[in-house]
Amino acid sequence: MEVLTPRSLGEALRIKAERPDAVPIQGGTDVMVELNFDRARPPALLNLNEVPELRGWSHENGMLRLGSGLTYTEAMALSERLRALAEASRTVGGPQIRNRGTIGGNLGTASPAGDALPPLLVYGAEVELAGPNGSRRLPLQEFLVGPKRNALAEDELIVAVYVRPLGSRQTFMKVGPRNAMVIAVVSLAMCVDEERNEIRVSFGSAGPVAGVVTAPLDEADDLPQRVAEAASPIDDVRGTARYRRHALQVLTSRALVRCLT
Amino acid sequence: MDVVTSQTIGVEVNGTTYEREVEARRLLIHLLRDDLDLTGSHIGCDTGNCGACSVILDRTLVKSCMVLAIQADGASIETVEGLAGEEQLTPLQQAFSDHHALQCGYCTPGMLMSATALLRENPKPSDEEIAKAIQGNICRCTGYWNIFEAIKAASE
Amino acid sequence: MARLIRTEKEVEGRYTEQWVVVEEDAAIDQWPAGPRETVGRPVPRVDGYERARGQALFTADVALPGMLHAAVLRSPYARARVRRLDLSRAREADWVLGAIGPDDCDALTLEPGFHGEPVAAVAVDSPGRAREALELIDVDWEELEPLLDPEEAVRRNELHEEPRRYERGDADAAFADADVVVEAEYRTQTVLHNPLETHQSVCRWEGDTLEVYISTQFIWGVRDDIAESLDLPPDRIRVICNFMGGGFGAKNGAHAQTFIAIALASQTGRPVRCALSRREENLATGNRNSTIQRLRAGARSDGTLVALEGEFVNAVGWKGWSGPTYGPMEMLYACENVRTLTYGAKLNLPPNAAFRAPGFVEGTFGLECLLDELAGRLELDPLELRARNHADRDLADDRPYSSKNLLECYRRAEPHWARRDAVRARSEGPWRRGVGLASQIWYGGGGPPSYAWVRIGSDGRATVITAMQDIGTGTRTAMAQIAAEELGLPLDRVRVSLGDSSRGPYASISAGSSTTPSMGPAVRAAAADAARQVIEIAAQRYHLEERLLTMQGGKVVSSDGGSWPLEEVTGLLEDAQILGKGARGPNPTGMRVLTFGIQVADVAVDVETGEVRVERIAAIHDVGRVINPLGAQSQVEGGIIQGVGHTLSEERLVDPASGIVLTQSLDAYKLPTIADVPEIVVELLDIPDEHLTNLGSKGLGEPPIVPTAAAIVNAIRDATGADVRSLPVSRDEMLRALREARERERAAAPA
Secondary structure (H helix, E strand, C coil): CEEECCCCHHHHHHHHHHCCCEEEECCCCCHHHHHHCCCCCCCEEEEHHHCHHHCCEEEECCEEEEECCCEHHHHHCCCCCCHHHHHHHHCCCCHHHHHHCEHHHHHHHCCCCCCCHHHHHHCCCEEEEEECCEEEEEEHHHHEEECCEECCCCCCEEEEEEECCCCCCEEEEEECCCCCCCCCCEEEEEEEECCCCEEEEEEECCCCCCEEEEEEHHHHHHHHHHHHHHCCCCCECCECHHHHHHHHHHHHHHHHHHHHC | CCEECEEEEEEEECCEEEEEEEECCCEHHHHHHHHCCCCCCCCCCCCCCCCCCEEEECCEEEECCCCEHHHHCCCEEECHHHCCCCCCCCHHHHHHHHCCCCCCCCCHHHHHHHHHHHHHHCCCCCHHHHHHHCCCCCCCCCCCHHHHHHHHHHHC | CCEEEEEEEEECCEEEEEEEEECCCCCCCCCCCCCCCCCCCCCCCCCHHHHHHCCCCEHHHCCCCCCEEEEEEECCCCCEEEEEEECHHHHHCCCEEEEECCCCCCCCCCCCCCCCCEEEEEEECCHHHHHHHHHHCEEEEEECCCCCCHHHHHHCCCECCCCEEEEECCHHHHHHHCCEEEEEEEEECCECCCCCCCCEEEEEEECCEEEEEECCCCHHHHHHHHHHHHCCCHHHEEEECCECCCCCCCCCCCHHHHHHHHHHHHHHCCCEEEECCHHHHHHHCCCECCEEEEEEEEECCCCCEEEEEEEEEEEEECCCCCCCCCHHHHHCECCCEEEEEEEEEECCCCCCCCCCCCCHHHHHHHHHHHHHHHHHHHCCCHHHHHHHCECCCECCCCECECCCCHHHHHHHHHHHHCCHHHHHHCCECCEEEEEEEEEEEECCCCCCCCEEEEEECCCCCEEEECCCCCCCCCHHHHHHHHHHHHHCCCHHHEEEECCECCCCCCCCCCCCCCHHHHHHHHHHHHHHHHHHHHHHHHHHHHCCCHHHEEEECCEEEECCCCEEEHHHHHHHHCCCCEEEEEECCCCCCCCECCEEEEEEEEEEEECCCCCEEEEEEEEEEECECCCCHHHHHHHHHHHHHHHHHHHHCCCCCECCCCCCECCCCCCCCCCCCHHHCCEEEEEECCCCCCCCCCCCECCCCCHHHCCHHHHHHHHHHHHHCCCCCECCCCHHHHHHHHHHHHHHHHHHCCC
């Protein structure tokens, strides 16, 4: 195995075009487990730690641009602007993992349990992907195509996520078998979009991809039921399908109380 | 751009500079323990859960089983061995000793690094902040309370 | 003169008779109850400095020159036959220095009976490449149908031993006469020890002597395992364990990794480390096996228990032993009529191992939940029900107790129990609160043979020398305290040298809550022997009567006035030293030595999501004299948090069709974090057992985990009315129990 360490985005994209088999690594939370378990033996790793263009966040045309290298610790500091994402980030791993793990990693892995995904989905986030022929943006919902599968082409990298700030009526909730360091049994994000007069809900760990349910503000009462119906959970080591559906209904009711009162 | 299967890297650990040839797959924890003989940081798992391998990498608390040695090239690293002077324990280490904040002691170096990172950022943490700071460190022996008390004592 | 006696020895509830040699010296009286100069006072750990600096050298940290690293090929199937094992590619590869199969090592097998059983092993230079070398081993597996269901194993008579049957009195008649009979089936899950340091050994031949560095709870047991298995003289095996990273019962012997390392060291002529990864640890090093318990209790309307009956199925796994799940039912209460039947099912699952009060944790969960269900039927206060059935004498063995202060524990529990109305009143929204309790019984008396030496040098400093191990519990500190107390020395003038079978006398296993009660009396006896010699020397040198002299505050003090610093007396010897020897005497004849206690738990249950939070646990235990309250408190807290994990989050899951273990990593297997810890209130009675040794101390490692699960589940019932009967209390299980309670209520409501 080789480790390729570019110093700029341009260089990173050039390498990725030449070596599409190189696995991008940022915080390592998912990739390192695969390596340590010997489940993956990639011929090369593309170490993105030294690419400055991927770091931090900024304002861009009324949107927030979150670099794919934004760590959960950094995202926690965005609670004024992106409360649900900040709350979700707080539930990721322990401090060490939050210091290294990035939202780009969550997008790249595209696990249905990725904690950052439901908040980004309710924000209607767009993902910026860059490749040898420039960059493209697509809605996160289209980017996530299946369990641990995304729309990234093999010569592309995830550069950033764009979200529209939506005010403070938003929240994130997660159910796990203990109170820290848990992969979600189910998770749920909700936000009220006042401009569009709607509520958006997204849930994790209850289907092959994180799901999204939208309702007009005045039809909030049906939401718990609708969210539970929209889920397609399975039984696994973390919980049963029956429980997940039930918990989504309860969490949606509670999130409504938080967001509407 | 560096393309290598093994690479010579330079790291500063506890104030001493080292150069080592490392394989691409080598983890930072193995560099510290096997190549630099700094065995204070321990390995309790390989999934980033237990926290026994916690070190401070460029002023950021990390789990060194989740970092490739090559990714630490040029970095400054602090481990448990670097906390105290020749004889004297830091107030935090002393508090761990005084409060029985350890039983078997295997998790202790990682706990100390997490608590050190906390107290540097936040010398007077609340109870909740102390608990959050060691959320990523598993102790199978103590029940955590004495660790909490030791950090609290060191913060006052 | 050495005195040879035959005595009963108990470890984890298993009794054997054995010969031991004890010293002839006159018995040493116990110290009066209560804190003394050092013993009974909170003392920081004597090894806190090394451990806080990262200088404590664990087996994981041992690196010998030329050391190789082993990797183990393990069965990927729960049951298989290896049709062909070919090591030739591994043996031919120049970077693979050792390769062994079942022909080379008895710890390897061609007929693995559980997922993870070792089949072959290799040794290479670089730790990073050891696993890679396993790919050079060619194996032709034949996967066989595994037996995984314990009830099916019982039906097929696939058992580790004959079913154990016990009966006293006439249970059938008593049930027929009972005013109230309750019965229920309880289940406990498989849980994993998960000490942070995994099982590991480093083995090296030094001439004709085998050196074994190992993370172990029993240096001498490792030595004997190896001697027996390899037919070596025991004294040619040196076993070393200076610091070790936790065991909880899983590290009582040499284990496969040691035999693999020895075989590879023999083959290569180099030192070999065999260290398990976390995933291997969670496959192959033992567990607390799951149980099924069908229980029945009969009582008179005043609460008197007249009959108890239990059928227990222990899902032991492929190897291991059928634990005393029946123990609490036979021992805890003064019930005349008791019948138990226990099966140890042999299954294609990883073997069990002793895990912190094995059997009793599981059995107490069933019995103490059943007792609360009985209290509900009788409309009796659960604490009152327990007090009413207090046993004044051990009925299982028909013997008196050496000491028992359980009623005092109950009395001290009352203020915690009395809070329950206030706790329930704090229920709000979906969160229901309640309080529950459970009683505890367990062994913990320790016993001989255990020996110690105390050496006093010309500098007036003492060293306790014994080849015991400190598994993290603070034994070094407790032994230093006992010696310091007896020698009248400040604690900083006593060192403890342990952890090496060639540098000290035989010492007890650190299991079964036996270290302090076994070793403490030997250390005290050795210190007393050394003190006697100091006084004899001082008497001769200063022409004084021995009977007037004592050792206090680092001095030899005469009751006539006058005192001499210890170093002045011992300084007479220049470089030579005084050596005291001590042995642990036998346990009191004809008595049962047991520990007792009670825990009171406060919980909050979210009845919508099924989340359970343990908010507070008060633990009151009767373990005899407490040597170091600070260390004891930490032990209790640690036991309780393991109990909380056992109750709420920990579970080893196995694929029900294949027997493959699904929860190998710490990601999948949920150990409690600091965010899961309740407030813990620890109260130890600290009443010396007047019949037990020169100390009156019992063990403390295990009692605190025994009643935790039952106390929590009884609190859940108090909070919600739901009967949880299966561990862990997953959210699914919690919601199931709540649904059942609602249905019961609906059925009972008048139409």
